Amino acid sequence: MVRDLQHTVHPLDAAAVLHLLPGRPRILALGEPTHGAGALLRLRNELFWELVEQAGYRTIALETDCLAGRVVDDYVATGEGHLDDVMRRGFSHEWGAFPANRELVRWMRAWNERAGNVRTDEAGRPDAGRLRFAGFDGPLEIQAAASPRAALTSLYGYLSARVEAELLPCTADVLDRMIGADVRWTEPAAMMDPARSVGQSAEARELRLLAYDLATLLDTHAPQLVATSTAQEWDRARLYGRTATGLLRYHFWMADPSPARMTRLLAVRDAMMADNLLALAESSPVLVNAHNSHLRRGMSTMRMWDHPRLEWWGAGALVSARLGERYGFLASAVGTIRHHGVDDAPSDSVEGLLSALGADRSVVDAPGLAALLGGSVARVSPWFGYAPLDPAQLADLDGIVFLQDVPED
Template sequence: MVRDLQHTVHPLDAAAVLRLFPGRPQILALGEPTHGAGALLRLRNELFRQLVEQEGYRTIALETDCLAGQVVDDYIAAGEGGRDAAVLDDIMARGFSHEWGAFPANRELVRWMRAWNERADEEGRPDADRLRFAGFDGPLEIQAAASPRAALTALYEYLSARVDAELLPCTADVLDRMIGADARWTEPAAMMDPARSVGQSAEARELRLLADDLAALLDSHAPQLIATSTVQEWDRARLYGRTATGLLRYHFWMADPSPARMTRLLAVRDALMADNLLALAERGPVLVSAHNSHLQRGLSTMRMWDHPRLEWWGAGALVSARLGERYGFLATAVGSIRHQGVDDAPPDSVEGVLSALGADRCVVYGPGLSALLEGSVARVSPWFGYAPLDPAQLADLDGVVFLQDVPED
């Protein structure tokens, strides 16, 4: 089996990755099997830098809060702050969710993106050559979803400055009163107990209608709004609309007591991710980093609490259905994560076969990979934070980025 694979194995670099595709994918996604591993994030940074420098990618999107990500995007635009460490500390704290801002490799990525834009300014390069940063996840923490206030008020302020007041579905005071206290939306107990969620209250139901009306104004007045806005203002207004309606939909299903509750929540989250990626791709080619489960083309699955198996279509599956060959997906696989108890992979697992290739890191071309690895078994991880590759998903991969060992940082 290893001998059959040798001709599909190449050193990991941008050129080898792009040879996987008939043309440059509009969205090129790099998945990871575990979050926060420094070695994987540094590998991502290196590959993304090459793809920016050699292949013309200009947007980098990470699995982090799409609203908070605007803080990072503004910073790398080479505005105020420069190389001041305290300013960057603040950007990393406010611009990332899920504590991703604490990881050194993410900090280094932000610093490098800003430096690129500073050089672009100094050399007088066109705006199209500048880098953009985006979070493409919703403002959804593991234990709670955000209040819709930030997205709704930003959307309302954008519209109220550009359309006649009588077209707005309510006043700003009414909107504020309908949202109410943010704490009732972010109640941590609601994740486990739907009865603690405000998402299906009378006020929340009416707020969903208001959000829908505000989002509809964006569509019905698009010619006027585009003409009176910068590209960034228009893009962010659309982001506020998607986020407001998506958040309220998520809160609605948090209050659902049915057995389908968690499946619906997972699906709503990934649908919002997909919409954000498709919107970014309208402006140019995008590099994406997230967990393999969000980016794969097949059904995503997981176990959670008393749910033995949850299934939903992830963002990658949704985007791939829309873009076809313009969506590219590389899954990352690892041989070992010894400090987490993930030792050498069984030789008949996908990771075991890849380990036997003898490369510390490489890219393995996807076409035919499923047939070449026929008979391989699913690896079972002793650590909940790592998800091995599913042999049943191999046919849907464009390639596998393989790292032999993930050391403790």
């Protein structure tokens, strides 16, 4: 069996990854089975650098706040700000504290500066070679969702400077009054108790309609707005529209007391992710890095609190349905994470079989592996922070990036 498996395994580099795919995907997703592992993040960085230099990729999108990510993108493009502050304000979920993320941002900035790709033309379009950074998650944390203020007021400010005042659905003062105090929206207790959420209050319902009206103005006046905006201004206005409507939809379902509440919240979050990825892919090929569960083509599943099994269509499934072969997905898998009690995998699990091949890191032809295995046992993790590969989903992967060991950083 090991001898047969060797034909599906290749040294890990960008060329080997792209060889597994029918063409260069518009969105290439690299999943991870656990968050924050330095070895996996460094591997991601190396793959992105090779894709930039060899395959024309120009954007990387991480599972972090899409609005905060503007701070990082501005720094990468122009050097605006200080790196310490950029890492603190430009990432959510404390991702800015990881050294590999810092090294990624530093490298992207150096590339742009060295290549002279920070210039823009008269229409505000960046040089084709300029690297871009994006967060593609909503402004969401596991404990709470953000206030819609930042997205709504930014969208309103963009539109009010470019369309007739009578076309706006309200004044800026009315919008501010309806949003109210931000602490109402960020109430931590609302995640566990829908009665503590303001998402279905009369004000929130009306605010949701206003957000859709503002987003509709973007669509109905697109020719005028594109002509009077730089490319970045237009892209960010669309981001504000997606985020405002998505956040208010998320808050609405936070206030839902039905048994389907958590499923709806997970689905809304991944729908926001998918919309952001599709928008990014319009301008350049994108490498995406997030948890495997968000990027798979099949149904995503999770255990959470008192829910033994939640199922929803994740961002990868939604994007794949739109892009077909222009979406590629590599799931990462690991042999051991010993400092978290994840020791040698069972020999008849996917991770155990790949570990037996002895390579420290490799990329695997997942459909080819699935055809050889016929079936294997599912590994069970003793640590909640690590999700092993599901053998039943191997055939839906384009490849597996395998790392023999994840050491403690």
